[in-house]
Amino acid sequence: MYDVFSLPEIKFPDGFLWGAATAGHQIEGDNVHSQCWAGELAGGFRETSGKACNHYEMYRDDVALIRELGHQAYRMSIEWCRIEPTEGCFDEKAMEHYLDELRLLKQQGTYVLVTLHHGSHPQWFDERGAFQRIENLGCFERYLEYLAPKIAPYVDNWHTLNEPNGAWPISREMDTARTNKIKFHARAYRLVKSYSDAPVSYSHCFMQYMPKRHYNAYDNLITNVKDFLQHETWFHAIRTGELLSLYGNAESVPEVKGSVDYWGVNAYTRHMVDARIAPGDAPRFKHKELKMIAKDFYLEEMYPEGMTANLERLTDKPVYITENGCACDDDRFRIVYIALYLSAIREAIDLGVDVRGYFYWSFMDNYEWSSFLPRFGLVHVDFETFERTPKPSAYFYRDVIAQNGVTPELISRYLSELPTLSRRDRGASPAKMKVSE
Ligand code: IFM
Numbered sequence: 001m002y003d004v005f006s007l008p009e010i011k012f013p014d015g016f017l018w019g020a021a022t023a024g025h026q027i028e029g030d031n032v033h034s035q036c037w038a039g040e041l042a043g044g045f046r047e048t049s050g051k052a053c054n055h056y057e058m059y060r061d062d063v064a065l066i067r068e069l070g071h072q073a074y075r076m077s078i079e080w081c082r083i084e085p086t087e088g089c090f091d092e093k094a095m096e097h098y099l100d101e102l103r104l105l106k107q108q109g110t111y112v113l114v115t116l117h118h119g120s121h122p123q124w125f126d127e128r129g130a131f132q133r134i135e136n137l138g139c140f141e142r143y144l145e146y147l148a149p150k151i152a153p154y155v156d157n158w159h160t161l162n163e164p165n166g167a168w169p170i171s172r173e174m175d176t177a178r179t180n181k182i183k184f185h186a187r188a189y190r191l192v193k194s195y196s197d198a199p200v201s202y203s204h205c206f207m208q209y210m211p212k213r214h215y216n217a218y219d220n221l222i223t224n225v226k227d228f229l230q231h232e233t234w235f236h237a238i239r240t241g242e243l244l245s246l247y248g249n250a251e252s253v254p255e256v257k258g259s260v261d262y263w264g265v266n267a268y269t270r271h272m273v274d275a276r277i278a279p280g281d282a283p284r285f286k287h288k289e290l291k292m293i294a295k296d297f298y299l300e301e302m303y304p305e306g307m308t309a310n311l312e313r314l315t316d317k318p319v320y321i322t323e324n325g326c327a328c329d330d331d332r333f334r335i336v337y338i339a340l341y342l343s344a345i346r347e348a349i350d351l352g353v354d355v356r357g358y359f360y361w362s363f364m365d366n367y368e369w370s371s372f373l374p375r376f377g378l379v380h381v382d383f384e385t386f387e388r389t390p391k392p393s394a395y396f397y398r399d400v401i402a403q404n405g406v407t408p409e410l411i412s413r414y415l416s417e418l419p420t421l422s423r424r425d426r427g428a429s430p431a432k433m434k435v436s437e
Contacts, residue, residue, distance in 0.1 A: 002302065004336045004411055004418065010346045011405040017111060017357030018401040019073030020066075020378060021323050023118035023162065024082075026366040027055035033081035035126035036119065036369075046371040053366055054386040056097070061388070063104045065379065066363065069390060070398035073111035075322060075359045076101075077118035077162065078151070080125070084143050087124045095150060102154035111156045113322070113359070115203065116144065116188060118162040119369070131164075131177045131184060140184055144191050152196040159264055159322065160188035163205035168230040170279055172247045179243050182234065182256055189259040199261035203322045204234065208270040208306035212282040218275030226273060226280065231313075239316070262356070263314045266323035270303040292328035302326070302337055304344035311348035311355065318354045321345060325361035327374030332419040334378075334393040339406050346405075360397060364388060 025031050029051035040048040055062055066074050082094040105112050117140075121130065128136050164181035167174060185202050192200050209226045211219035229246065237243050241257030244250050274282030288301045311319060326337040338360065349355050365377035372383055378394035381387070396414040400406055 002304075002336065002340055004339050004415070005408065007339060007343055007406065007408065007411065009405065009407045010339075010343050012342075012346065013349065014404075015356075016404060017073050017320070018397075018404075019071045019075060019111065019113075019357070019359045020363035020397075021075035021113075021359040021361050022055075022077070022363050022366065023115065023120075024077045024079040025049060025052070025118070025120040026362070026368070027053040027364065028079065029054045029056055031079060031081065031120065033085040033122055034079065034120040035081075035123050035130070038123050038126075040370075044370075046373070047367075049367040051383075051386070053364055053381050053383075058386060059097075059101045060104065062364070063101065063108065063110075065388060065390075066105070066110060067108045069378070069394050070401045071110065071363075072401065073113065073156075073357065073359065074105060074363070075113040075115065075159075077115035078147065079120065080117065080143055081120065081122035083147060084122055087122070087139070088142070090146055095147075099150065099154070102151060106154050112154060113157040113159065113320075114151060114155045115159040115162050116147070116192075117160065131180045132173065134180050134183065137180075137184055137187055141187060141191060144188055148192050148195045152192075152198075155196060156198050157320075158192050158196065158198060158200040160185045160192070160200065160202045162203045163266055164202060165230050165234045166205045168226045169246065175246050178229075178233070179245055179251070182237050182243055183253060186253065186256040186259040190255060201260040201262050201264040201320075203264040203266045204231070206231065206265050206267040206310045208267070208303070208310055209273050210270050210306075212272045212274040216275065219273055222275050222280040223273040226271075235313070260317065262318040262320055264320055264322040265310065265314070266361070267307050267310055267321065268324060268326070268361075269301045270306040292326065292330065292333050302340060304340040307341055307344040308347045308351070311345070311353045312351055315352055315354075318356050320357045320359070321355065322359050323361040324358065325376045327368070327376045329375060330419050331391040331393050332415055334391070335396050335411070335414050336419065338393065338397060338400070339411055342400070342406055 025034055025036050031037050031049060078098050084090055102112060125139055161181060164185060169175040169178045189200050209223045211223045213219050233244050237256050238260055241254050242250050242252055272282040272284060273280045284301055324341050326334055328334055345355055360378060362376040364379040365375040365381040368374040378391060378397055380389040380391050392414055399410055
């Protein structure tokens with residue numbers, strides 16, 4: 001655990017943008033035309049998304065809460081499967097729903113970042129092979145031609161795809177999907193640019209890979225391969241237009257070159273690589289295993305140093321941190337996490353990285369793709385009643401925004417001591433905490 005009380009004052013550049021992020025499938029509920037919905041029902045999931053946070057019905061309240069909590073910006077996604085539930089048929093009511101949400105956000109002065117594809121898409125698109133088949137690019141284009149001009153007046157910033165580089169491609173099929181996604185991204189970038197002057201990028205899943213044994217050649221080799229395939233091939237493609245593949249010849253795609261106006265970074269933790277374990281995914285060091293949620297589901301590790309190191313690779317364009325956050329039952333961890341990662345981001349700025357904004361993941365507790373257990377939210381959601389209750393970290397973050405930084409005084413106001421997770425605490429229900437307003 002880090003001594004967050006010894007952090008010096010951290011100030012951010014004037015105009016730094018502060019907000020939080022969400023994604024449609026994870027909060028809206030009843031997303032029945034999505035491939036995720038079908039996949040969930042097919043089994044293998046701990047829980048299905050069901051009503052999620054019921055945001056589709058409660059969006060007016062949520063938009064108001066974003067403002068009440070002092071956020072300047074909001075990152076949201078639009079569900080393609082609601083707008084085009086069957087191929088080629090567009091649902092005007094769903095379109096009007098999103099336009100209303102966007103209008104409300106703009107009316108209250110919120111800076112809006114819209115992600116066009118965040119993990120879920122129509123079931124029919126999935127049945128056609130989704131990103132696996134480059135022929136499907138036309139489907140995405142047709143959808144964006146419908147959507148982009150309508151929402152452009154309300155969008156301050158765009159993301160084409162969320163974490164398209166997410167998994168490192170260990171098979172030929174995954175490698176094909178990876179290069180196709182770069183092409184989908186680039187086409188979407190060009191299309192959006194024809195309707196909007198706002199900046200456009202994608203959200204790069206920036207997992208930091210590290211060898212478990214720094215002296216071991218194989219651990220280092222696999223670490224470098226993973227990093228190369230998941231990160232460097234994307235950066236290289238966008239910087240040069242050259243798409244590298246593990247299985248085929250490199251391809252030059254001019255449309256890809258320069259297809260981001262800034263780097264969108266989603267970064268949470270690091271990943272240890274051990275060549276003795278296939279496919280290299282090593283367990284964390286025991287002393288770093290913070291089981292911050294009650295059930296045996298997730299092991300988060302605070303590794304803010306990874307954020308600084310990642311950002312140092314992105315000095316050629318501005319950067320927005322479009323996701324960073326932690327899943328924990330004891331909200332005090334979130335305060336520690338935010339303070340430490342902001343310190344790491346400030347360090348990157350001092351090293352010459354042009355970081356312009358920060359979006360905490362997530363605005364509220366939500367559906368974490370197969371379960372409601374990991375609670376990433378600044379706002380607690382009761383998944384029975386859908387009541388929203390801001391956590392202490394939401395007020396901490398509100399004050400960070402107001403001060404454009406973190407001070408030792410602010411940390412002490414919200415934390416009286418460092419949270420611990422002794423063996424005894426594991427599995428215990430989270431301590432009741434006073435909400436400070
Ligand atoms: O919930 C996800 C999000 O959809 C994509 N980035 C990581 C988050 C936390 O796992």
